[in-house]
Amino acid sequence: MNRFGNPDRNRAVAAWLFATAVIVFLMVVIGGITRLTGSGLSITEWKPIMGAIPPLNDAQWNEAFEKYKQIPQYAQINAGMSLGEFRGIFWWEWLHRLIGRLVGEVFALPLVFFLLCRAAPPRSVFRQWAMPDRLIWRCVVLLALGGLQGLIGWWMVSSGLSERVSVAPERLATHLGLAFVLFAALIWTGLEAWSGQDHGRPPAGWARGAGLLLGLVFLQCLLGALVAGGHAGLVYTDWPLMNGQVLPPADWSLGAGALLHDQALTQFNHRMVAYGLLIAVTVYAFQAWRWRVAEGMGFGAFALAGAIWAQALLGVVTLINAVPVWLGVLHQGGAAVVLALATANLWLVLRAQPRIFMSGPRAMGR
Template sequence: MKRLGGGDRSRAVAVWLFVTAALVLAMVVVGGVTRLTGSGLSITEWKPIMGVLPPMTVADWAEAFEKYRAIPQYEQVNAGMTLGEFKGIFWWEWFHRLLGRLIGGVFALPFAAFLILRRMPRRLIVRCVVLLGLGGLQGLIGWWMVSSGLSERVDVAPERLAVHLGLALLIFMGLIWTGLEAWNGEEHSRHPVGWSRGAAILLGAVFLQCLLGGLVAGAKAGFVYTDWPLMNGEVLAPVAWSKGALAFLHDQALVQFNHRIMAYGLLVGGTLYALQAWRWRLAEGLGAAAFALAAALWLQAALGVVTLINAVPLWLGALHQAGAALVLAVATVNLWLVRRSQPRLFMSGPRSRVL
């Protein structure tokens, strides 16, 4: 038996990666709350080290507030805001950034320890280095996003918000996948190509839907056209096509419509995937994973509708964003299970085949 602390697999490494993934999930949710409360531009500087400390004195708070009052969001959206109200949005953004720093430490320090103690499976070292690099890049992307709202806009650019969210979710998926690899060890058997392709397409579609959700959030499209299944009584509300290609990123009607259509496609695809799993009676638990994914898609779609028709209250908006990340997690685990298994699919009767 291979020892659990080194060699091909390590349960300790797996737990560390799963804990980090949970923190990234929390980061995604806090990021959603930061956006919904309009807090994202309250800190107008990027100080990776010194920014750990919040304003400590009355003078420090006055300086931070004065810097916020110099940007368009204050002038056009929050003119007349009091210092107390500013503190309310400041703390959300500060906590969001602090959580990002915490995740960096939770990942980097144990990683170094595992390397020094030689408890890290060799085949996972490069993957973890890549994840560490993506985490550092995420900090830069976050500031790139925030900077888009400090001079000419009153909010961040939707496409930059989608990139920021997308990278966070890529890191989340990578942590889950690598954690599963660390927990179970290397697998040398072949995987069923056809079924694996279907699971990969579903995962890619869920990820794309998350990016479309980021565009909806960035364009604040969830606060308009809050009826369903139509949009203000129409299948597609009027679109400002004069924006050209930017309409697909910035137009409120179009980004919400695209998010809706993708949701319908995912429901159909996920349901057919689960029904096919039941029809062929997949072995090794893959059928359960397929049904879990389909159920998660339906629950998330229902939550999306409820969130929309209630004009995105804070708690529902945060719950919907958390739900998106959880659906992505289920889709990731489903693909990992498919690629690690060699299920035999049985038709009724003596004939059987493998996809």
């Protein structure tokens, strides 16, 4: 909690930001279930307010089902589906959208409260809840990005309502990518609110290394979304080769679009970046242990390395089992955990205080 003598931090604000991040994580997990169960196109309209109310009687359920029957997914994949089966996929998509609305309310309402507390008298009990000046613009940007996420979600869904039987992979990657940006930004801003202004002196080169790892993790998340959107994980289910080849024939007639839509190429890219990320994080963790350049850096490095190795192994298991729902959801949730650890690791590095006495060759001036 903010103390009157320390207006630079507010742990109530931090707790609110961390709680919002948890709900975003839940939304990512539910989004994975929605995608893997083929539920994402079951609601064919976007009603930001009235859409929170599900069908309440048989007539409304039949109306929603009839609208679903008009899209290609029903005609080409789910023809003959019963009303009961439709309800099963409808509820997953409705829950996903409901959590999206919940995120908006959980973020917007406390934000207004924390901002209003700034107008309270200096010694008022409400003053201790005031948001630090330097966090205001960040939270306003996060609120705007949350609203944008709702629009992008509908933009994604609309791509599968007329000519496709699923959403466009690049739109899925955009939607999931922005969710991950919000998730990481909430964690970062929460850490800033918890600890106050950054006064660290990051060791030379380590901030770049931690930043590179965070960038690679985020890139890998986007590549995973392209694999999921193109259903490439259902086509090439062997490892370490892909149908017995390093790179199966790709459809290069798509031009640059092959990077987004070709199943062989999207999975190949996802695998290659995974290998590069494993090598990079292993070297990073080893160097952090070897040089011991700052307090706390070793823990962050090893936590991140362990999570990335676990996520890679989980990815292989998910692949060779042809992406069952529970493994696919676990893998998507694992990506969010890795991103959270990469974010926290960079934050720790930027706040690190170099050791006065270091062990290893560098301490001897070598």
